[in-house]
Amino acid sequence: MQDPRSESPAAGTGPLPEVLVLGTGGTIAGVAPAADTATGAGYTAGVLGVEQLLVSAPGVHQHARLEFTQVCNIDSKDARPALWLDLARAVRDWRARAGTAGCVITHGSDTLEETAYALDCLLEPGSPVVLTASMLPAAALSADGPRNLFDAVRVAGDPAAAGRGVLCVAHGRVHAARDLSKQHPARIDAFGSGERGPLGFIDAGGLRFTREQPGAAQRPLAAPEASAEDARWPRVEMVCSHAGADGELVRALLAASAAGTLRPPLHALVVLGTGHGTVHQDLQAALDQAAAAGVRVQVVPRTGPCEGGEFDGLNAAKVRVRLLLEGLGAAQ
Numbered sequence: 001m002q003d004p005r006s007e008s009p010a011a012g013t014g015p016l017p018e019v020l021v022l023g024t025g026g027t028i029a030g031v032a033p034a035a036d037t038a039t040g041a042g043y044t045a046g047v048l049g050v051e052q053l054l055v056s057a058p059g060v061h062q063h064a065r066l067e068f069t070q071v072c073n074i075d076s077k078d079a080r081p082a083l084w085l086d087l088a089r090a091v092r093d094w095r096a097r098a099g100t101a102g103c104v105i106t107h108g109s110d111t112l113e114e115t116a117y118a119l120d121c122l123l124e125p126g127s128p129v130v131l132t133a134s135m136l137p138a139a140a141l142s143a144d145g146p147r148n149l150f151d152a153v154r155v156a157g158d159p160a161a162a163g164r165g166v167l168c169v170a171h172g173r174v175h176a177a178r179d180l181s182k183q184h185p186a187r188i189d190a191f192g193s194g195e196r197g198p199l200g201f202i203d204a205g206g207l208r209f210t211r212e213q214p215g216a217a218q219r220p221l222a223a224p225e226a227s228a229e230d231a232r233w234p235r236v237e238m239v240c241s242h243a244g245a246d247g248e249l250v251r252a253l254l255a256a257s258a259a260g261t262l263r264p265p266l267h268a269l270v271v272l273g274t275g276h277g278t279v280h281q282d283l284q285a286a287l288d289q290a291a292a293a294g295v296r297v298q299v300v301p302r303t304g305p306c307e308g309g310e311f312d313g314l315n316a317a318k319v320r321v322r323l324l325l326e327g328l329g330a331a332q
């Protein structure tokens, strides 16, 4: 849908960039009970429509000609991989129609890093794709959503953001999907890019990239075609090594898989290991059984992202996203 306010004249010179805003819900679209409007306590995520979010970001129409689509309106803790395909198709169709124009996706903060990385794996680099979120619901005092959305639109409309892979804009920082993670459950600056740091900054001075992202250009791992059958997604589960990890959970998964009661059957395990990725000897025995049964076992450090190798820079949730998409791509 085209936003009529986008017809207003540009604040600067030259034509305004076109930007599509896809709404998916999250705290940025959250509403608190009247009594808690000030603090945002007790809010419900995914209530306001994307059109209302754009109204709450004054000035945004002076930076882009906006179109918007509501893809869903959920708390992102409840996101499913099918959402990644829906969003990838929406971006692909938009690029086919609007060429170099950018795209913003409003999303919950909880699983933003999974969606951002999935899209990074599903889309060609190309025109800017920028996810944004908020930590406070829409009507809270000092709500951060309007500013984050405003900044995300400015980044999506800037040609300097093209070809860098999927980005996330929050709290004045621009992060790469590969590096980004939610690092605090409540702080306004909840997102970080670990030791690599953000790719750049967006503030009153405009957009500045302060480093390049090696390996941002990658081939799509799977085609984002709609999948009616969930069975096309492989089953990739996560287990954790810890004091007393005895491997019984893994054996139960293997038994259910072999009996045909676990559908789809177990394809891969992402194992959160201690230290550099060490695993309790009792859990390791069960993982050896899994590997012998043809299950892919990928150990990642419990302490932070993988260092070096195929999964360099990815945390456990993103390694799981990668294995899911590789499995989907292989089934296509």
Ligand code: ASP
Pocket (backbone or CB within 6 Å): 025, 026, 027, 028, 045, 046, 074, 075, 076, 077, 107, 108, 109, 110, 111, 133, 134, 135, 136
């Ligand atoms: N639970 C919310 C969500 O992920 C949290 C947020 O958006 O900040 O949708």
